[in-house]
Amino acid sequence: MWADGIDWDDNLDDNMELRVNRWFEELNHMTSIKVPRCLQVYHNKSLSSLTLHVFVDASQDAYATVIYCRNTYEDGTVYVGFVASKTRVAPLTAVSIPRLGLMAAVIGLRLASTTSKVIEIPMKDVTFWSDSSNVLYWIRGRSRQFKPFVSNRVGKIQGIKNPNQWRYVPTKQNPADVATRGSNIRSLADNQLWWQGPEFLIEEKTNWPTNKFEKCASKEQTKEEKEVKIHNMINCAQSNTHLKGDQTSWRLEPTRFSKWVSLTRLQAWVLRFVNNCRLPHSQRNRGESPDEINDAEININKTAQQDGFSTEFQQLSCGKILKNDSKIIGLQQKIDDDGLMRSDGRLKFAEFLPYDVRYPIILPRKNWVTKLIVKHHHEKGFHVSGTNHTLSSLSERYWIVCGREEIEWEKECAECKKRKAKSARQIMAPLPEKRIKSSLCAFSRVAVDYGGPFITIQGREKRRAKRYLCLFTCLATRAVHLEMAYALDTNSFLNAFYRMVNRRGLPKEVVSDNGGNFIGADKELRELIISIDKDKVQKSTANRGIKWHFNPPLAPHFGGVHEKIIKSAKRATYAILKNADITDEELITTFTGVESLINSRQLTYQSANPNDDTPLTPNHFLHGQVGGEFAPDSVDTTKFNPMRRWRRVQELVKHVCRR
Incomplete structure (x- = not known):
């Protein structure tokens, strides 16, 4: 009833009801048991x-x-x-x-x-x-x-x-x-x-x-004896070829292979060929089976153990105790039914674990078979598994003496060398001449960039207009001057430029982007750069002795000295003022407050020693002192009145400082 999904309150069908009634009737005869x-x-x-x-x-x-x-x-x-x-x-x-x-x-x-x-x-x-x-x-x-x-x-x-x-x-x-x-x-x-x-x-x-399984056991034993004889024949052939020299080297020598899979499969193929030669044609095995691969791995690992632990292998085969100077004296070693030397740890009764985990195969260090196995597990990790991951994967079947030292295949793996190769370091060109020319006047060589737009309200009708941030930064003193541009045309830009000149002095050289440098900027900023008449700008400034430089398109590294400060000012100001309802006058006041904060930033390291000098700021070059406020205090005890818009502006400047 449970398998059919019948609930307690459901009615039974005729067949199920008949079976239930028959079962209850059987209970009356329980006394006969x-x-x-x-x-x-x-x-x-x-x-x-x-x-x-x-x-x-x-x-x-x-x-x-x-x-x-x-x-x-x-x-x-x-x-x-x-x-x-x-x-x-x-x-x-x-x-x-x-x-x-x-x-x-x-x-x-x-x-x-x-x-x-x-x-x-x-x-x-x-x-x-x-x-x-x-x-x-x-x-x-x-x-x-x-x-x-x-x-x-x-x-x-x-x-x-x-x-x-x-x-x-x-x-x-x-x-x-x-x-x-x-x-x-x-x-x-x-x-x-x-x-x-x-x-x-x-x-x-x-x-x-x-x-009848006593006879089967004897047949199985005979089969195992045949397999042992075949393995002994292969081992004898291998040892004989070592004695003859390299001219007739053994074809199944592990050093002739670069992959563990190739070695085991070819070894299994040879074993299957030898077995098929001893069997009738109707009983021959023509397909590759996991048992053949397993037998080949056992044979290869046994040969590696005999080469790396020849003395220990002979002593264990004779039932003797290993010497104290043996490298595997602490592994509780034993030889299993297949003739492999395994480590008998403390997981004997952990029957939920596979046999190879409880009794891992001991492998010698600096053996080619061990190197092939380590390489195989390293490639299984797609060349990204570290030493701990590779060692954990190996410990599921093997115990390698000094395993961490042996798992350094990354130094020899060609794929790992390609992935971890260091790219060529570009030799930086000398600093531009305009950056290292000495001058005692700030803003003698400046860089200009745009940010925005910022939405402002016009009059009481709440009409909206777009205004833009025109940022000038000194290439030598890292001082900043912010102006508000009223439109996206050349005349508006020149007006902002000359307002800066009237207050900061006439610069000798000006650097600006060429349009392609505005990665991630708004569409309107791109239109601004395109719409600016470069010939008109150069002609207007050349009359006053100003030399103008336009960076190549898609080359922001040409303006690396000012890109960082421009990015910081644009991001902080745009994030705070993007949705704020402010007027043109309040926006100009905000820009001047942000300008004061940026010019108060430290250019040198602030030491904890009170005897050290005050950190140098851009205001030292502009005013001869620190100047400005690091964080304006716009919060007072008086009740806030929306009509006092200046407090609103001070709050916005404080948010920009936090940015």
Whole structure:
């Protein structure tokens, strides 16, 4: 009902209602189920041995386990009794029957462990039975060669029980099959297979079902011996070529390869070729499999360990203790079933981790195989993973002696050299002559730029008009002069220019942009530069002895000395006054206040020593003293009156100072 999405208050369909009623009717026959709790029926006989037999099975609907005790008395009498059982519903997600059988083996192992502790029977006297050949094959195999689902459960089973304690039982003689297929109460009460177990448990062990996996194990062992012989042949050929010299060098020598993938794939191809030569044509393997790649990696790593740790490898193979001066003395080294030297750390019981993480392969430093592996993981990180990231990736399978020193592939990686190469530094040209000419007068050489527009109100009718900021800065003293321009034409610009000249003096040279320098400026500023008649400006100023310079288009670096101060003044003023309702008179007052603040800025370093001189400011060149106010005080205790517009102007200037 839960799988069909039926809620508590929903009505059942006819089929579901029939099944529910049938289930409730079965409850009336529960009294016919009687479970014998006495495990030793013959009290007057002396018990010879007591063993437990665990049966597991799985189907598409459920997986289950059932335990029986087998009592053998001294007079030869054998009694088999029901002890415990456990059944679980299969997951809703699609899981294969062999995997469900492996899950049944896990719950059978857990139930047997608990039962053996209660009855006080050692786990070595427990025998497990399964009718799944796949499950028995997995349990007798190496857990790390399977996928994570199978590997984790097989590792858990092998960590508690010996794989030889698992036996095969035919499906018809497996009592756990009754629990997985389901049964009504009347049939279960009369089921002798469920309550007394299979009949062969009463007989001698010689009459038990044949454990066909003993033959499979011998065949598998023969196959492994053949693979070992092939690997030994390759190693012997490799060692012989080293003795003969470089003229007939070994083709699979790691130093002949620049990529780890190429080395492993070619090694796997050679191993497959040798294996196919020993097999009939119908049994030959023509495709590349992950097992072949894994065997090739094991062979390559084993050769690297024998080259880098020849003394340690021989001592461990003979079961001797390493010397104290060995580089791997603190790694708790051991040799596994594949002949690889691994580090036995403190993650032995972390069964949720892969086998290679718990027992990483030890690799020597300054070995070409190690260098290829480091290069492979470095390239997997797209040449951007640092030392810590690469070392973390390597530690998932390998333990490299002095790993951080070995992971310096960036110094040899051509791609990393290209990415981290420093660009050529442009040699700066000498400073312009107009910047270093000595002059005691401020604004003798100036730069001009525009900012805005700023919206002002005209009269009481609230008519709006656009006004613009015309900024002049001294190239020598860095002083600033701000004027308001009334329009975007040449005459308005010249009027602003001559107002500056009348108060600051006539400059000798003037520098301005040529239109393309206004990156990100408003469209109106671009129109201003285009509309200004350069010939008229030059002609008007030339009559008064002023030399005008226009920077090339798209060349802001020609005006770097004044671009920064112009940018700061424009951004601060425009950000504060953009939406402010002010008149022309108030805007002029604001510009003069901003001008005073900018000219009060420090040009030299402010020292914490009270004996040092006062920092130099542009006002020193204009007035001979600091002058101006750094932050105008516009807040007083009197009540604010909107008619007093001068206080509004002072507040705007204060905001510009904060900018």
